Amino acid sequence: MSTGTSGLQATVDLALKEGIRAGCSDVSIIGSRSLTSQVRFSNNSITLVNSVRNITIDFYLAKNRRRILGSSSNPTERGVRSFVQRLVSACESLPESKDYAPLPSGPFHYQKRGNYDPKVADAPLVDYVNEAIESALRSGALRVSGSLNTESTQSIISTSAGANADDKVSMMLLNVRAFADDNASGHGLSCTSFISDFRAGEAGRRAGEYAKMSLHPVQLEQGKYDVIFLSTVVANILPVAGAASAFAIQTGMSYLADKLGQRVGVESLGVMDQAVPERGLGGRSFDDEGTPTQDNDVISRGTFSTILHNTTTAKKFSAKSTGNAGIIVPRPNTVVFEKGGVTFDEMIKDTRNGVLITNNWYTRYQNQRTGEYSTVPRDAAFKIKDGAIAEPLFGLRVSDSIPRQLSSIEAISTEREWIKWWEVDTPTFAPAMKISGVPITRAVGS
């Protein structure tokens, strides 16, 4: 079986036909062909060049209200037939699903706009990496680490209910971490779907400048502070679109449970799940059930306005699918925060005694249902004194609750950035935010 576009379509068609032939009432097949390339670097030098070509076939089958999911990396005719047989056989042994709902039937109209640039697959990664490293070094770093990943993926869906669509998406994701010494580092990202929007030097410069500013950090006293979180942090610690998934609500693990239609944040807070943001990062035109994706207001003027659904959860909640399947877990396609009314510089100027946190990692929940969590700032963090960035900080931790934070947002920046990296999986267009009264703790010891 060929592996080009026609070959991928033929593989999807075969899988669909085999599923129907085996007596399945519902079959959804998604074939994906991807090329990912990567250059990793550390200590100012390339450590790995990496290139992976994959074809995967994702299956959803239902037979007599019994449901099963599958994923196979074997696109050969024999492989597809054998995998469908195995799935059907396993499916027949499962109990009936009380939550079963038939796949949505068409006709469907899919938006044609895609965040895809064919030039991404041939991007000169080594040159870009060298540009990022040199830019960071020029800006004050002594050593630079990171990775540049490009992804080009074509996906085709066919369902037994008549959905047929294809989609292409490309991404360039640069993550730069610069060190001015072991305790002074800065972070920079450039995340885009289009090569012409890519800014390797800018990401390196930002990382390098923050690293230099972070030299000779001091410890912060524990207490509550007004904190300005850069967009990289906002995208990680306020995953409200994920909490809006019907799955998170059903499983009792969402702080938005029981809050539909209620005020959950300040009035200036708006968060949208966008299908394919125009000239944004990623997105998709169809979900895993073949439903066309759409733009969903998750939080509108501070009010929780939409639960993200697939057809199964929609049936359970007496709602309609929002085009966010996952067969088991509805998920946002992208997350877009509304822009605010002040610039980042104004936000700093308006802060008398606060903290600036530029990056973070390791966010963990004590209680997912109530949203109590902590996270560890990493890279540059600073005191803000009398409207200006002051001394750098180290060894701090944010220990707070998401509902409290959503209601304590004091300012949202006009500037927004696309974020996707190690700590943020769903492409997120996030602003910087100033949140009041954030508890900051630190470790005890020598």
Added chain:
Amino acid sequence: MSQDLVHIAVERALQRGCEYAEARWQRTSDQLCYVRNGEAEPSVISDAEGIGVRVICEGALGFGATNLLDVASVTELVENVAKSARGASSSIKEERKVRFSSEEPGVAKWGVEEKKKAEDVSLESIIAFLKEIDATLRSPIADVSFPNRNLAVWKGIDEKYYENSDGSRVESRVPRFQYYGTMLAMYEGKPTSISIPPGYSGLGGTGGWEVIENLDLVEYVPRGALEITAGIKASASPPSGVTLDVILGPNVAGLTSHESCGHPGEADRILGREGAQAGESFLKPDKLGMQIGSEEAFVSDDPTIPGSMGFYLYDDEGVRARRRKLITAGRFTEFLQNRATAYYFNIKSNGSSRAVQYDREPIIRMGNTLIEPGDWTFDEMIRDVNRGVYIKSFMEWNIDDKRLNQRYVGLEAFLIEAGKLGPAVKNPVFEITTPKYWGSIDARAKDLEYTCGTCGKGDPMQGAPVFFGAPHIRLRNVRVGSR
């Protein structure tokens, strides 16, 4: 056929002028059964099979993978990997070029025995088993109800065939089973999300279905739920702002061995290779032998523990696995090494290189990290504490990316007063630096326990199956706080 393709890949890479080549065929077959509130969600079956090729070409490391298992596709892959590596070589300074330590080639065929074969266990029977566990939580336990229950069993079979240009030929097959469960607990109208075992940990190991049967989960889960109710109901704050003693249960202490000893002891982090993702380490290359803790601090990593989740006998560079003594009497005595870092340190690799799937490069991973047991009993430890806190289990934890500043927040925890366990306290926060932590241990119990976890590292991310192990341990003169 797959072994032929692996061999062809290695040969072709050498023909293209690479100074080193390896290829790994790997098939990971996973199956997940999930029961929510007593009803089966769709089960998931996934197979990922392909070949990963890694080369050193003019000192540059190249990796590539494909799931198109034919000679033409594999040959094209090798050509591209060699070309990309060679292309990057001119950007790499001579002192940064990759070289591997010289190792005895591994030639072996090994696997894990299954008394009840993974393939023979039907989805239907696993779901029935999960429903049986679920039934134990349907009614309130000690006035705490569990209205949302998510129980799952994962089964994975990991098969590999590996060759390298130094003569290694290793074939392996490892079946694994793991149980995990999360639930919402309600007490007096207040919700608490928990897991059993706590800390989002799992239970399981390598082997067949007997791994799950031996856990006796139908008894274990409700007992675990009953124990956790003490933490859920607790309203008293722990003593804060004072120096006291802390006893950590195996659930907490096991994770500390992983987070604040295993990770900072990974040589690739020490050399900065993971700097932009998983982070670096407070340890530097010249810190081997550094005193980090008390005479009572002993931590090892051992992938050869039979039945363990992180079990392997040869790593993904063909090096034979062995126990690694990371901290001995408070000193860092060994780092986790692969062949590239071992070359840098001018030593032999200790077999720490693993890849979780065919399309991932092998990187340094822990196997099963544990605080070595001592000779105390838990009761003896308690009797010897005047004022302290016993943190039996946790939910929230994190650590900075140099592994110096860590935090664990208790789920089930109690005061210790005058040598006796006192009332439960609510969510004690144990936030401490790594040297202070290892330096404060004065006693280790005999009661070593393991839980399962998935260790995240790498770019792209690789979730590696591991054990966390520890007995009860006691720390003197530390502090706790409250949320």
